[in-house]
Amino acid sequence: MAAWIPILTFHDLKDHASVISYPPELFRRGVLKLHERGYQTVSLLEVADCLRSTKPFPERAFAITFDDGYESVYQEAFPVLQRYHMSATVFLAVGKERSTEDKTRLPSLEGRPMLNWQEIREMHRFGIEFGAHTCTHPNLTRLSPKQIDSEMGDSKKIIADGLSFPVRSFAYPYGRYNHHVLEMARSYFVCACSDRLGLVAVGKDPYTLKRVDAYYLRSEKLFDLMLTGLFPWYIRTLSIPRGIRRLIQNRLRW
Numbered sequence: 635m636a637a638w639i640p641i642l643t644f645h646d647l648k649d650h651a652s653v654i655s656y657p658p659e660l661f662r663r664g665v666l667k668l669h670e671r672g673y674q675t676v677s678l679l680e681v682a683d684c685l686r687s688t689k690p691f692p693e694r695a696f697a698i699t700f701d702d703g704y705e706s707v708y709q710e711a712f713p714v715l716q717r718y719h720m721s722a723t724v725f726l727a728v729g730k731e732r733s734t735e736d737k738t739r740l741p742s743l744e745g746r747p748m749l750n751w752q753e754i755r756e757m758h759r760f761g762i763e764f765g766a767h768t769c770t771h772p773n774l775t776r777l778s779p780k781q782i783d784s785e786m787g788d789s790k791k792i793i794a795d796g797l798s799f800p801v802r803s804f805a806y807p808y809g810r811y812n813h814h815v816l817e818m819a820r821s822y823f824v825c826a827c828s829d830r831l832g833l834v835a836v837g838k839d840p841y842t843l844k845r846v847d848a849y850y851l852r853s854e855k856l857f858d859l860m861l862t863g864l865f866p867w868y869i870r871t872l873s874i875p876r877g878i879r880r881l882i883q884n885r886l887r888w
């Protein structure tokens with residue numbers, strides 16, 4: 635059993651030089667390696683369940699999340715996840731439109747192509763989970779309680795109606811939350827993800843789940859750290875000042 639578990643965050647799987655793009659080939663190779671070493675995905679609900687019952691996490695377990703709902707999740711990630719029998723949670727920013735017709739796409743973010751509802755339903759049938767990520771992807775800390783309520787409640791309902799399945803997880807846009815946002819998330823969901831960097835440790839709050847952004851795993855060498863005892867240590871070094879971090883990383887040739 636393990637005292638911590640990594641929740642990985644991806645956005646778009648593309649070869650663009652952008653902080654939210656991650657090379658598809660690196661994703662494929664990384665997931666294959668984890669599979670070969672006996673690693674398995676757990677769902678966020680299982681993570682939340684462990685936290686609530688203060689149980690340790692399964693050994694060699696990790697969770698995968700995709701934020702926003704880019705089309706590349708279907709094109710690039712889904713075939714890889716299917717091949718290795720892995721799951722993931724995709725957080726959708728659904729827009730205000732209530733149409734969940736097959737060909738309706740989610741509203742574009744960053745000018746990128748998004749998933750349509752046919753793709754979302756196909757992935758759901760295979761076991762990919764879907765969580766809410768609001769309607770319009772705002773910084774929730776700047777909204778009134780009424781607006782926060784409709785961003786969370788409406789997005790949850792649109793996805794639940796589109797899938798005929800309950801929606802139990804949430805990710806804060808830009809990772810931003812405050813007391814009001816947190817309280818609202820507690821009333822709607824079973825767990826919620828922040829974008830604070832870290833591993834999830836036993837006993838932590840399921841509504842402020844830390845994650846590891848794939849940005850920090852942008853090479854095969856860095857991804858391979860997940861397979862080693864150095865991984866928690868690497869994640870910890872990322873929160874220390876950059877100068878000292880460079881010294882350590884140069885020493886270890888990361």
Ligand SMILES: [Zn+2]
Nearest residue numbers: 701702807808
């Ligand atoms: Zn987002």
